[in-house]
Amino acid sequence: xxxxxxxxxxxxxxxxxxxxxxxxxxxxxxxxxxxxxxxxxxxxxxxxxxxxxxxxxxxxxxxxxxxxxxxxxxxxxxxxxxxxxxxxxxxxxxxxxxxxxxxxxxxxxxxxxxxxxxxxxxxxxxxxxxxxxxxxxxxxxxxxxxxxxxxxxxxxxxxxxxxxxxxxxxxxxxxxxxxxxxxxxxxxxxxxxxxxxxxxxxxxxxxxxxxxxxxxxxxxxxxxxxxxxxxxxxxxxxxxxxxxxxxxxxxxxxxxxxxxxxxxxxxxxxxxxxxxxxxxxxxxxxxxxxxx
Numbered sequence: 001x002x003x004x005x006x007x008x009x010x011x012x013x014x015x016x017x018x019x020x021x022x023x024x025x026x027x028x029x030x031x032x033x034x035x036x037x038x039x040x041x042x043x044x045x046x047x048x049x050x051x052x053x054x055x056x057x058x059x060x061x062x063x064x065x066x067x068x069x070x071x072x073x074x075x076x077x078x079x080x081x082x083x084x085x086x087x088x089x090x091x092x093x094x095x096x097x098x099x100x101x102x103x104x105x106x107x108x109x110x111x112x113x114x115x116x117x118x119x120x121x122x123x124x125x126x127x128x129x130x131x132x133x134x135x136x137x138x139x140x141x142x143x144x145x146x147x148x149x150x151x152x153x154x155x156x157x158x159x160x161x162x163x164x165x166x167x168x169x170x171x172x173x174x175x176x177x178x179x180x181x182x183x184x185x186x187x188x189x190x191x192x193x194x195x196x197x198x199x200x201x202x203x204x205x206x207x208x209x210x211x212x213x214x215x216x217x218x219x220x221x222x223x224x225x226x227x228x229x230x231x232x233x234x235x236x237x238x239x240x241x242x243x244x245x246x247x248x249x250x251x252x253x254x255x256x257x258x259x260x261x262x263x264x265x266x267x268x269x270x271x272x273x274x275x276x277x278x279x280x281x282x283x284x285x286x287x288x289x290x291x292x
Contacts, residue, residue, distance in 0.1 A: 002024050002061070003024070003059070003066075003152050005047070005048060006057055006060075007056065007058070008057035009055045010044075010208075018044055019208045021208075022210070023044075027152075029185075030200050032192075032198070033188040034189065034192055034277075034281055035205035041188045042080070045188060049076045049154060050076075054067075061076065074106075075150060075152060076150055076153075076154070077145055077148040079141045079156070081137065081156060082141060084132065091130045093129050094126055095123065095124070095127055095128075099143065108149035108150065109147055109149065111147070117139075123139050133161065135163065139162070142158050142173070146174075146177055149181070153184065154185075154186040154187075158189070192277055204281060219280070220280065223255065223280050224255070224272050225273045227270065227273075229269060232269050233252045237254055243284055244286060
């Protein structure tokens, strides 16, 4: 059962935020959604879960429209950052009240899991949301996401404000729950390097468009940084997809992605290095500039 969007567009006033998005989220995978601020990540996730209407295009789950379809929404969870302030002032709802509301909203809510996570995170559920630190608010969103037991669980910046110990706890929790249940997870994060091993597939979004959706390890195995004399680099990489290039005098460095049996031309004095997911993301979404 897949969550599928076709020809998805979203426009606010005269600004187009998402452009012809075609994306399939398959059951039983962990996806990483990465992109710069303003790329349209949160907008896309909110449309996938019917919290925001699309301007055009469709979103379906198991062939059924997502928008205003409670039977479908029962299978989806979008856990996003809490807001400590409401339109009328500070958010005075207590954590226990927020979790109680979530337990009603999600039909497969696992109270035992929620209670265990509250203890694990040492979370004071009597506190008002407006009094929580950024890390504590992230813990609440993680509890909602995991305890929802939704077939497709989407998390927007779930580790914001968490220290390194809590982030490692989160990654282990997701892997353990995925291994037990086979649930689908879509995680949007700016902490790319830490989370890279978690992602079976990665989706890179830039300026409202999907640049790439591939198996993470396969993509990295075909990606590399090539450096050396500019003439040698150009000759070795002739005909290849070059994501970015950097120059310093006669030297040049480029990041390339090989496709369909492509290989570097031989016989040139170049240095070939593997790239991490974060480095690849920078190559896709960064700006060209001089070599540091």
